[in-house]
Amino acid sequence: MSLLTVGSVAFDAIETPFGKTDKIIGGAGTYIALAAAFYNNDQKIVSVVGEDFPQEMLDQLKDRNVDLEGLQIKEGEKTFFWSGKYHNDMNSRDTLVTELNVLENFDPIIPESYQGVDYLMLGNLSPQVQSKVIERMVERPKLVAMDTMNFWMDIAMDDLKNTISEVDLLIINDEEARQLSGEYSLVKASKVIRAMGPRYLIIKKGEHGALLFHSSQVFFAPALPLEDVFDPTGAGDTFAGGFMGYVASTNDHSFANMKRAMIHGSALASFCCEKFGTERLMDINPEDLENRIEEFVSLANFEMVQTIS
Amino acid sequence: MSLLTVGSVAFDAIETPFGKTDKIIGGAGTYIALAAAFYNNDQKIVSVVGEDFPQEMLDQLKDRNVDLEGLQIKEGEKTFFWSGKYHNDMNSRDTLVTELNVLENFDPIIPESYQGVDYLMLGNLSPQVQSKVIERMVERPKLVAMDTMNFWMDIAMDDLKNTISEVDLLIINDEEARQLSGEYSLVKASKVIRAMGPRYLIIKKGEHGALLFHSSQVFFAPALPLEDVFDPTGAGDTFAGGFMGYVASTNDHSFANMKRAMIHGSALASFCCEKFGTERLMDINPEDLENRIEEFVSLANFEMVQTIS
Numbered sequence: 261m262s263l264l265t266v267g268s269v270a271f272d273a274i275e276t277p278f279g280k281t282d283k284i285i286g287g288a289g290t291y292i293a294l295a296a297a298f299y300n301n302d303q304k305i306v307s308v309v310g311e312d313f314p315q316e317m318l319d320q321l322k323d324r325n326v327d328l329e330g331l332q333i334k335e336g337e338k339t340f341f342w343s344g345k346y347h348n349d350m351n352s353r354d355t356l357v358t359e360l361n362v363l364e365n366f367d368p369i370i371p372e373s374y375q376g377v378d379y380l381m382l383g384n385l386s387p388q389v390q391s392k393v394i395e396r397m398v399e400r401p402k403l404v405a406m407d408t409m410n411f412w413m414d415i416a417m418d419d420l421k422n423t424i425s426e427v428d429l430l431i432i433n434d435e436e437a438r439q440l441s442g443e444y445s446l447v448k449a450s451k452v453i454r455a456m457g458p459r460y461l462i463i464k465k466g467e468h469g470a471l472l473f474h475s476s477q478v479f480f481a482p483a484l485p486l487e488d489v490f491d492p493t494g495a496g497d498t499f500a501g502g503f504m505g506y507v508a509s510t511n512d513h514s515f516a517n518m519k520r521a522m523i524h525g526s527a528l529a530s531f532c533c534e535k536f537g538t539e540r541l542m543d544i545n546p547e548d549l550e551n552r553i554e555e556f557v558s559l560a561n562f563e564m565v566q567t568i569s
Numbered sequence: 570m571s572l573l574t575v576g577s578v579a580f581d582a583i584e585t586p587f588g589k590t591d592k593i594i595g596g597a598g599t600y601i602a603l604a605a606a607f608y609n610n611d612q613k614i615v616s617v618v619g620e621d622f623p624q625e626m627l628d629q630l631k632d633r634n635v636d637l638e639g640l641q642i643k644e645g646e647k648t649f650f651w652s653g654k655y656h657n658d659m660n661s662r663d664t665l666v667t668e669l670n671v672l673e674n675f676d677p678i679i680p681e682s683y684q685g686v687d688y689l690m691l692g693n694l695s696p697q698v699q700s701k702v703i704e705r706m707v708e709r710p711k712l713v714a715m716d717t718m719n720f721w722m723d724i725a726m727d728d729l730k731n732t733i734s735e736v737d738l739l740i741i742n743d744e745e746a747r748q749l750s751g752e753y754s755l756v757k758a759s760k761v762i763r764a765m766g767p768r769y770l771i772i773k774k775g776e777h778g779a780l781l782f783h784s785s786q787v788f789f790a791p792a793l794p795l796e797d798v799f800d801p802t803g804a805g806d807t808f809a810g811g812f813m814g815y816v817a818s819t820n821d822h823s824f825a826n827m828k829r830a831m832i833h834g835s836a837l838a839s840f841c842c843e844k845f846g847t848e849r850l851m852d853i854n855p856e857d858l859e860n861r862i863e864e865f866v867s868l869a870n871f872e873m874v875q876t877i878s
Contacts, residue, residue, distance in 0.1 A: 349753075380641065444658075447796045468777040471794060481869050482789040484778060519871040553873065559789050560822045560869055562828040 261377075262302040264401070265292045266368055266393050267383020267497070269307045269331065270508035272345040273357070274536060276350065276491050284537040285317050287340065288383030288407065291497035294541050295528045296381075296505025297324035298549055303505075304374050306393065307329035308362045310338040320542065329371045334362045350489045351466060369398045379508040382406040383497060385499055387423035394426050403513050405429040405460075407500055425457035431500050433464045446471060450478075460518070462503070464496055472522055477515055481522035484530040484552070484558050491536045495529040498541060502528035523560075527552040536565050571685075572817035573710070574601045575677055575702050576692020578616045578626075578640065582652040582666070583845060585659065585800050592847040594626050594650065597692030600806035603850050604837045605690075606633035607858055612814075613683050615639035617671045619647040621811065629851065630680055638680045643671045659798045660775060680707045688817040692713035692806060696725055696732035703735050712822050713866040714738035714769075716809055722748050724852065729733040733768035740775045740809050741868075755780060764844070767828070771812070773805055781831055790831035791869050793861070800845045804838040807850060811837035828848025832869075836861040 267289030273390060274281050289307045292315060296303055311333060318328060320434065343357035367509045368389055380401040390406055404427045412420045420532075424430055424440075430453060435489040441449035450461050450473040461473045467489065469482040502526035507513050534540045576598025583590050587717045598616045605612055613636040620642065627637060652666040673681040678697055689710040691699045699715055716735045721729045722745070733739055733749075739762065747753055750761035759770050776798065778791040811834035816822050819829075836858060843849045 445796055445798075447794045465777070468774070469791070478794060478868060480791040480794070481870070481871075482778070482791065485756045485787060485789070487754055487816060489754075516872070520873060523871060523873070557873060559787060560871070562788070562790075562870070563825070564829060564832070564866060 261508045261511040262379035263296055263379045263504055264374055264377040265289055265302050265381045266306045266339050266362060267292055268308050270340040270342060272493060272537060274491055274493050275345040277348055280491050281536050286537055289496040290538060292381055292383055292501035293321060293326050294538055295498045295501030296370035299325060299505035299509035301325045304330055304377060305422045306368050306370060308332040308366050310335060310362050311335050313339045324478040332375055339361045350492055368393045378402050379504060380404045381500060381504040384409050387412055387419040391423045391426060403428050405431060405504055407431045410436050410439050416429040421456060428460050429460040430458040431462040437463045448485045464499060470522060472518055479519045479522060481526045483526060484555060486533060492533050493537060495532045499529040523556050527556055542567055570687035570817045570820040572688045572813055573613045573683055573686040574598055574603055574690045575615040575651045576601055577649050577672060578618050579649040581846060582803060583800055583802050584654040586640040586657055587799050590845050595846055597806040599847060601690055602630060602635050602809035603847055604807040604810030606635060608814035608818035610634045613639055613686060615677050615679060617641040617675050618673050619642060620644050622648045636676055639683055644707045646671045654739060659801055677702045680768050688813060690809060690813040693718050696721055696728040700735060703721045706865045710735050714740060714813055716740045719745050719748050720870050724865050736767050738769040739767040740771040748773045773808060779831060783824055788831060789827045791866060792835060795842060801842050802843045802846060806835035807841040808838040832865050836865055
């Protein structure tokens with residue numbers, strides 16, 4: 261089934277305790293599309309880049325069957341650029357530079373050929389842009405998912421809550437869930453947030469895994485314990501892309517299938533952390549992924565054959 | 570099979586954001602024995618209390634088939650007392666008072682009838698006392714497990730490393746694992762620590778679950794997401810007691826069975842956090858526990874029926 265991703269395609273410059281990069285390819289839309297491409301052969305993207313964006317990367321996306329009709333290339337303008345530096349614990353980071361460039365006046369135009377898409381993943385963008393995409397879909401996709409970040413909670417909470425009320429699945433991290441709900445307990449936070457609209461909620465806890473909430477059900481997917489987290493940039497987007505790619509390719513958003521999607525998203529996110537930027541994600545093949553999934557099965561699954569004596 | 574627990578039986582006074590207690594029953598040995606009692610009918614304890622310790626609690630342990638022959642009652646002396654205050658995040662705490670009392674010169678005498686015990690759980694005590702217990706066992710138990718804490722790493726690292734070299738399973742938390750190994754990554758820490766002796770290592774991560782390492786295998790047991798963590802005191806000991814109680818009652822320390830033991834330990838620990846001290850643990854019945862285990866099964870288990878398309 262088809263999956264439409266809306267999200268930034270961008271440049272990043274990253275510094276971690278392991279080293280630093282020059283301008284490399286980044287952006288939520290990029291990570292989501294690259295991850296979803298492991299599952300889905302009918303992928304579309306709505307995004308915007310400047311004329312400085314390398315054709316090679318666009319070719320790489322095309323090679324992975326990502327339809328680029330909805331990717332606007334703005335002549336004479338520059339691609340969105342973000343630069344950040346991670347602290348030693350790799351759990352927190354400082355933003356050094358944010359140049360919005362083409363994102364400043366981004367109008368998410370949906371090509372006619374994209375109408376009728378089955379699944380929609382809204383990467384982190386301004387809530388107004390995210391809502392505009394939902395409005396412009398003539399037919400409601402089977403599942404509309406969105407990511408966001410604390411930045412929008414700080415400057416546009418009302419708009420954000422409005423957008424959240426329009427989606428089926430919200431994917432955020434634990435810190436964002438606490439800020440959005442005003443609750444420290446993630447169980448309480450999940451109730452407050454789902455009362456805002458989304459039937460499904462995923463709370464990502466970085467190296468501590470991710471929780472999926474729906475109705476009275478809750479599922480926990482662990483993160484793979486890694487020797488080194490080299491660069492966590494894009495891991496959350498990669499998780500979301502793997503999740504939605506899996507759901508779209510299986511055309512099944514039952515809770516049982518979403519559990520599998522959580523494991524697939526976690527597996528791809530674990531690869532993402534192993535090298536800078538998209539490097540590892542572009543390097544692995546389906547067999548690597550299947551082996552990693554097997555690692556998750558042995559990490560998390562157990563059989564309760566014996567009862568209490 | 571029989572399980573011998575060596576650990577403090579004590580008084581605690583606890584303050585959390587939810588309230589504060591007067592002197593209540595606590596101690597690692599108490600929590601371990603109460604938790605293991607859900608599985609094991611052949612439990613022995615080596616510990617020491619003062620004459621101020623209430624007979625009712627000793628009766629409660631006896632009612633749960635805990636053999637108290639090895640519990641020394643010191644006339645004219647006072648029971649070990651600890652008082653602490655939790656911070657708002659419930660992950661960190663300050664010790665307000667520590668009165669060693671009877672623990673100061675504790676000599677862990679093993680009654681003759683305890684010899685030949687199948688499993689041994691050494692709760693947090695000075696490493697010298699823990700080593701003395703191992704020395705005094707005429708026959709080596711099938712599995713010797715120990716807990717410890719950063720306090721001993723600060724003041725008696727050499728003794729501690731010596732004791733660690735003598736056990737099969739070390740159970741510590743993430744902070745302790747990092748301090749003991751000098752490695753931030755828990756995967757790296759697990760290698761360093763297992764090179765010190767223990768074939769098995771459990772790293773407890775509080776609300777983020779627990780990891781079991783053995784050879785090239787790793788298993789992760791999640792913590793149950795709770796609405797409120799009321800009082801985490803004793804949760805780690807309860808986990809250890811549930812784990813060792815399950816292993817002893819099934820007489821099986823294969824990795825597959827240890828996975829189940831991790832889930833049982835986590836289930837009991839989740840109860841422990843719901844009220845002050847041992848209150849909840851003394852209140853639940855086997856049916857409550859079975860239902861909680863079921864919650865863990867739905868929380869953590871998934872079936873990978875579909876392969877990548």
